[in-house]
Amino acid sequence: xxxxxxxxxxxxxxxxxxxxxxxxxxxxxxxxxxxxxxxxxxxxxxxxxxxxxxxxxxxxxxxxxxxxxxxxxxxxxxxxxx
Amino acid sequence: xxxxxxxxxxxxxxxxxxxxxxxxxxxxxxxxxxxxxxxxxxxxxxxxxxxxxxxxxxxxxxxxxxxxxxxxxxxxxxxxxx
Amino acid sequence: xxxxxxxxxxxxxxxxxxxxxxxxxxxxxxxxxxxxxxxxxxxxxxxxxxxxxxxxxxxxxxxxxxxxxxxxxxxxxxxxxxxxxxxxxxxxxxxxxxxxxxxxxxxxxxxxxxxxxxxxxxxxxxxxxxxxxxxxxxxxxxxxxxxxxxxxxxxx
Amino acid sequence: xxxxxxxxxxxxxxxxxxxxxxxxxxxxxxxxxxxxxxxxxxxxxxxxxxxxxxxxxxxxxxxxxxxxxxxxxxxxxxxxxxxxxxxxxxxxxxxxxxxxxxxxxxxxxxxxxxxxxxxxxxxxxxxxxxxxxxxxxxxxxxxxxxxxxxxxxxxx
Numbered sequence: 252x253x254x255x256x257x258x259x260x261x262x263x264x265x266x267x268x269x270x271x272x273x274x275x276x277x278x279x280x281x282x283x284x285x286x287x288x289x290x291x292x293x294x295x296x297x298x299x300x301x302x303x304x305x306x307x308x309x310x311x312x313x314x315x316x317x318x319x320x321x322x323x324x325x326x327x328x329x330x331x332x333x
Numbered sequence: 334x335x336x337x338x339x340x341x342x343x344x345x346x347x348x349x350x351x352x353x354x355x356x357x358x359x360x361x362x363x364x365x366x367x368x369x370x371x372x373x374x375x376x377x378x379x380x381x382x383x384x385x386x387x388x389x390x391x392x393x394x395x396x397x398x399x400x401x402x403x404x405x406x407x408x409x410x411x412x413x414x415x
Numbered sequence: 416x417x418x419x420x421x422x423x424x425x426x427x428x429x430x431x432x433x434x435x436x437x438x439x440x441x442x443x444x445x446x447x448x449x450x451x452x453x454x455x456x457x458x459x460x461x462x463x464x465x466x467x468x469x470x471x472x473x474x475x476x477x478x479x480x481x482x483x484x485x486x487x488x489x490x491x492x493x494x495x496x497x498x499x500x501x502x503x504x505x506x507x508x509x510x511x512x513x514x515x516x517x518x519x520x521x522x523x524x525x526x527x528x529x530x531x532x533x534x535x536x537x538x539x540x541x542x543x544x545x546x547x548x549x550x551x552x553x554x555x556x557x558x559x560x561x562x563x564x565x566x567x568x569x570x571x
Numbered sequence: 572x573x574x575x576x577x578x579x580x581x582x583x584x585x586x587x588x589x590x591x592x593x594x595x596x597x598x599x600x601x602x603x604x605x606x607x608x609x610x611x612x613x614x615x616x617x618x619x620x621x622x623x624x625x626x627x628x629x630x631x632x633x634x635x636x637x638x639x640x641x642x643x644x645x646x647x648x649x650x651x652x653x654x655x656x657x658x659x660x661x662x663x664x665x666x667x668x669x670x671x672x673x674x675x676x677x678x679x680x681x682x683x684x685x686x687x688x689x690x691x692x693x694x695x696x697x698x699x700x701x702x703x704x705x706x707x708x709x710x711x712x713x714x715x716x717x718x719x720x721x722x723x724x725x726x727x
Contacts, residue, residue: 257475259473259475259545260473260545260547260556261545261556264556302475302477302478304477305476305477305478305481307478321477323475323477323478325475325478325543326545327558327559328540328541328542328543328544328545328559329544329545329546329547329556329557329558329559339631341629341631341701342629342701342703342712343701343712346712384631384633384634386633387632387633387634387637389634403633405631405633405634407631407634407699408701409714409715410696410697410698410699410700410701410715411700411701411702411703411712411713411714411715433595434594434595434598435591435592435594435595435598436591438590438591438594438609438611439589439590439591442590442591442611442613443667446613446615446616446666446667447615447616447617448613448615449612449613449615450610450611450612450613451609451610451611451613452608452609452610452687453594453607453608453609453611454606454607454608454680454683454684455594455598455606455607455609456605456606456680457598457602457604457605457606457607459602459603459604459605459678460602460603461603510602511599511602522615524610524612524691525722527610528610528684528687528688531608531684532684535680566681
């Protein structure tokens with residue numbers, strides 16, 4: 252019974268890894284409660300978006316998590332210099 | 334002692350040929366006097382331009398012609414459908 | 416409005432591709448188009464010190480390609496195109512390597528110009544790619560730039 | 572404003588050329604450019620009856636290439652380009668054959684888009700080419716179109 256967290260872009264540096272398995276909990280708040288405070292601050296930053304199983308979530312409180320769910324944290328996409 | 338006339342685009346059809354040698358005369362009016370009236374009408378049409386030795390001439394009366402001069406009659410360039 | 420004969424080809428690739436070959440095939444595939452506009456973006460070679468030594472683009476599988484496909488559908492609905500081609504790299508690239516190719520074929524060239532320009536603006540600022548550059552042996556993530564949002568605003 | 576390293580290559584050719592190869596060489600020649608925009612115009616293949624069987628472009632030697640070179644200089648002065656390539660066919664072409672290629676390389680893509688778009692508008696409406704088309708076995712000269720003047724007015 253687990254969740255998969257995916258950290259994109261600079262959030263990978265904040266997490267120290269691109270992906271992490273965590274025990275299943277029901278809410279995002281409970282996921283955050285189990286993570287390092289610095290990482291939580293980075294994930295909560297303005298403009299970081301969350302996708303659950305590839306679908307963007309508007310409200311962090313909304314989803315009820317299930318076994319095997321993939322939570323992807325998406326910082327703003329990079330601009331192009333070209 | 335001759336002039337070379339060059340007929341571009343649809344003026345080639347009007348002249349029946351792309352180029353024509355004519356005897357040297359001093360003015361464009363005198364050149365026209367030696368051509369078929371239908372061709373002169375086509376050459377005098379609005380927006381037909383004249384280049385003498387590759388230089389566009391603004392005023393048909395201006396140039397004094399010399400032996401070997403090349404007179405090119407340039408109808409409007411074709412548009413592109415692309 | 417897009418006709419029935421138009422085609423769309425959207426690819427997310429993880430290895431090098433050859434833009435010239437893709438443009439040639441795309442052009443040959445659209446003989447009824449009078450014109451083809453293409454944009455090729457490549458990793459810049461910087462002769463000065465401090466230039467980029469390598470570039471890495473990361474994508475997120477469940478989002479990146481599906482959103483590129485949605486963008487292509489938007490472009491096809493907005494301009495009259497015979498065909499649209501979008502190829503975007505992911506992974507690590509060296510200077511001189513192509514990153515992105517967008518090509519549009521249309522009967523009238525204005526459609527292809529606008530479509531490719533629009534697609535590039537939106538690929539650059541909205542598509543799900545995260546980029547890092549290696550400069551002086553160290554990797555750093557690239558943040559969004561103000562100009563990217565300005566580029567997009569032109570179309571609203 | 573154009574820098575010192577930019578290059579301009581303007582050609583009037585009387586035999587077929589290969590746009591993909593030209594684009595590849597042009598792109599490779601400008602590694603400091605982040606982006607290359609190209610426009611390829613080709614003789615349309617029309618599957619319907621009444622389509623164009625052949626197209627002929629005539630030019631006038633003393634004017635056509637010199638004016639193309641002046642246009643290229645104008646483009647280089649107006650946008651910040653690493654390079655500009657203009658190739659225009661003259662002579663008789665079959666459906667599917669390329670007529671014109673314009674490519675611009677720039678550090679920032681907006682310059683290349685605008686430069687190629689501007690160059691095409693002016694090549695189409697102002698350069699010294701006379702065109703005739705063969706339809707149903709008969710050649711007819713093509714007159715200027717109202718849209719061509721409108722295209723140009725956008726830049727004034």
